[in-house]
Amino acid sequence: MSQTASIKDVATHAQVAVGTVSNVLNYPDRVSQRTKERVLKSIAELGFVRNDAARQLRAGQSRTIGLIVLDVGNPFFSSVARAAEDAAAALGSVVLVGDSGQDTSREAHYMDLFQEQRVQGLLISPVGDVTERIDTLRERGVPTVLVDQLADENRCSSVSVDDDAGGYLAAKHLLDTGRRRLAFVGTPSIRQVAHRLKGAQRAVAEVPGATIEVLDSAGQTVLAGRQVGNKLVERDPEKRPEAAFCSNDLLALGLMQSLTMLRTVRIPEDIALIGYDDIDFAISAVVPLSSIRQPTEALGRTAIELLAEEQDSGGTKHRAVVFTPELVVRQSTGGSPD
Amino acid sequence: MSQTASIKDVATHAQVAVGTVSNVLNYPDRVSQRTKERVLKSIAELGFVRNDAARQLRAGQSRTIGLIVLDVGNPFFSSVARAAEDAAAALGSVVLVGDSGQDTSREAHYMDLFQEQRVQGLLISPVGDVTERIDTLRERGVPTVLVDQLADENRCSSVSVDDDAGGYLAAKHLLDTGRRRLAFVGTPSIRQVAHRLKGAQRAVAEVPGATIEVLDSAGQTVLAGRQVGNKLVERDPEKRPEAAFCSNDLLALGLMQSLTMLRTVRIPEDIALIGYDDIDFAISAVVPLSSIRQPTEALGRTAIELLAEEQDSGGTKHRAVVFTPELVVRQSTGGSPD
DNA sequence: ACTCGTCTTTGAATCGTTTCATTTGTTACG
DNA sequence: CGTAACAAATGAAACGATTCAAAGACGAGT
Structure with missing residues (x-):
C-alpha cells in the first residue's frame, strides 16, 4: 500500500481477472452487481488510482488538448484559456497551457512536447510561421486550430477577431x-x-x-x-x-x-x-x-468546437471563424x- | 508515414535493434558514430516522435509537476505560476496548472487527475482542508508543497507569505x-x-x-x-x-x-x-x-526547490519557508x- | 592461435491498462 | 433432458518505450 496499486493487485485482492476490474471501471453494465461491489471495495481498500500513461499508451491518444499562447500573464489570453478549459471539460478533456512568450524556440519546444504527449489536438496562437508544422501535425493525426489569427480555410481551421x-x-x-x-x-x-x-x-x-x-x-x-x-x-x-x-x-x-x-x-x-x-x-x-x-469567451469556446469538427472530419474539413470587435x-x- | 512511427519502425528502417534506437536517444555515447547517423537519418525520414505515455509507463513517473491555484485570472497566481514554470523548466520538468476556482470539488478533481497522471509532485494552494489527502499522496510517492499557506513543518513543506x-x-x-x-x-x-x-x-x-x-x-x-x-x-x-x-x-x-x-x-x-x-x-x-x-517570483521558485528537496529525501524532510510582505x-x- | 578486455549491438522482459475472442455459468424452452 | 440463448468472467495479446543480461566484434598481448 505504500506504493501505488495496479489493476493487477486489485484483481488479486478481489479474486477476479484483470479484465473484470477493467470492465468495472469502463463498462460497469457488463459486470454483475456482486462482483462490481467486491471490486469497488478492493479498489477503495488498496487506494487504487488508474495509471493514465498506461491508458493512453493503449488508447494511442490522450485526453489532453494543448494550447500555446503568446503570454499567459495577458488577461486576453488567460480569458481565452479559461473559456477553452471550460469547453474542453464539457467534452471530458483537459487543456494544457504553454506560454511561448513570443519566442519561436519556446513555441517549438511546446509543440514538440505536446506532440510527444500525443495530445488530441492543438490550439495555437503562433509567433512564427507554423503552417508547415501544422500540416505535418495533421498528417500525424493531430488536428490544429489557429487562435487569434486568420488561416487559409483550405489548409487549417481558425478562430480570430478582425x-x-x-x-x-x-x-x-x-x-x-x-x-x-x-x-x-x-x-x-x-x-x-x-x-x-x-x-x-x-x-x-x-x-x-x-x-x-x-x-x-x-x-x-x-x-x-x-x-x-x-x-x-x-x-x-x-x-x-x-x-x-x-x-x-x-x-x-x-x-x-x-x-x-x-x-x-x-x-x-x-x-x-x-x-x-x-x-x-x-x-x-x-x-x-x-x-x-x-469576445474572448467566444474565441476559446469556438476554438474547442472547431477542434472537435477537425477531429470528426479526420482533418479534412476546415473552417475559419472571424469575430467582430467592438468599440x-x-x-x-x-x-x-x- | 501518415500515422506516427514507433521506435520499432525506426529500428526496421535503420536495420538495427530497437534497443539501439533507444540508446541513440538516451545514451548516444554507447552507440558508434556510424549507426548513430543511420538511426538519426531514419528518425528524420520517418518523422518519429517519442511516445511520452510509453516512456512514462516504463519509468513509472512523469516529468510533470501539478500546480493547483485558486484563480489563474488573478495576477498573483499567474505570477507564481510563471515563476514555478521557469524553475521547473530548468530541471527538465513541465508544470501543469489547474484552476480550482476556490471550489473544493474542482480542487479534488484536479488532485485526482494529477494523481492519475503520476505527476512528480504537486504544488497546491488549497481551498479546503487537504492535509489528509496530502498524507495519502506522500505515501503513494507524490511529494506535495503547500503554496501560499503555512503548513505544520512536521507533516508537509510549504512556501507562504506572512x-x-x-x-x-x-x-x-x-x-x-x-x-x-x-x-x-x-x-x-x-x-x-x-x-x-x-x-x-x-x-x-x-x-x-x-x-x-x-x-x-x-x-x-x-x-x-x-x-x-x-x-x-x-x-x-x-x-x-x-x-x-x-x-x-x-x-x-x-x-x-x-x-x-x-x-x-x-x-x-x-x-x-x-x-x-x-x-x-x-x-x-x-x-x-x-x-x-x-514576493510572487520567490514563492514560485522556492516551491519548486522545496519539491525537489521532498523528492530527494523521499518525503521525510519538510521545510516551511515564510516570506515577509512589504508595504x-x-x-x-x-x-x-x- | 588463443585469451582477455573493451566497445557495440541485440532482443526479450517489463511497465499497467484495454480489448476481445473464449470459456464458463445460468436460464428458458421444446 | 438436451440445447439454445444470453450474461458474466477470463486471460492472453497489444500498445511503445526502456533496461539489462548476454552475445558479438575486434584488437592487443602473449
Missing part, C-alpha cells in the same frame, strides 16, 4: 473626436498588431490631413508602455501626437502611467488614448481607458466619465 | 495616517484572508478608539469589489468607514471604481484605500493604489502622488 476592423474602429474614433496627429504604439512584427495598424492607417487615409506615426514598443507589456511614454514626455509638446492608439491595454496602461506621472500631460485633453482588448482593468485606470473589446468609449478619449 | 504581518502592516499604515474607523473587505472564509484580517485587528487593538468593521465580499474579484462599493455609497456618509483594507487588489480596484463613479466620495480624503498583492495594475488605477507586496504606499492612502 484585427483590421478593430484598428479601423479605434483610429476612426480618435479621428471622429477631432484628433489629426495620431500615434500607433505596439510591435508590428506581431501579425495581429500589424493588422490593427493597417486598419488604423486605412481610417487615417480617409481623412485629409490626418497622419499616424508608428512607435515600435519593445513588447506588449505595461513596462514597455511606460518606456514609450517616457520618450513621449521628453518630447517637445508641439511634437507630441494628439492621440495614441496602443495595440493592447497593457501598453496603454503603461503609457498612461508615465504620461500622467508628471501631470504635464492631460488625458484626454492633450493626448487621447485608446487600447485594445478591454481587459477588466481598463475601466479602473487612472483615466478609464477606451478600448476595443474582443468601448471611456474617458481616455473623452467619452462619458463613467 | 499574512498576519501583511494585515498588520496594512491596518497600521491606515491608522498611522490618522484613520480610526476602518473597514475590512474580503472573504474571511479563505484562510489567508482570515489571517490578514487577524493581523489587521491586532493593529487596531493597539490604538485606543480604533475600530474595524468586516464587510464580507462575495469572492475576490473586481466585480465583488464593485458590489461592496455600491453598498458603501448608499450608506449615510457619516456611517461610512474612513479607510478600507481590501484582501486583494482586484477587490480594491472594484471598490475604487464604484466609489469614484459618482464623484461623491473622494479617495483618499473621504475614504483611504489599501489593497493586497501589488499587482501590476495597482499603480495604474484611477487613484494609484497602496498595497502589500508579496507599498501610493496615493490611495495619501502617499506621494507617484
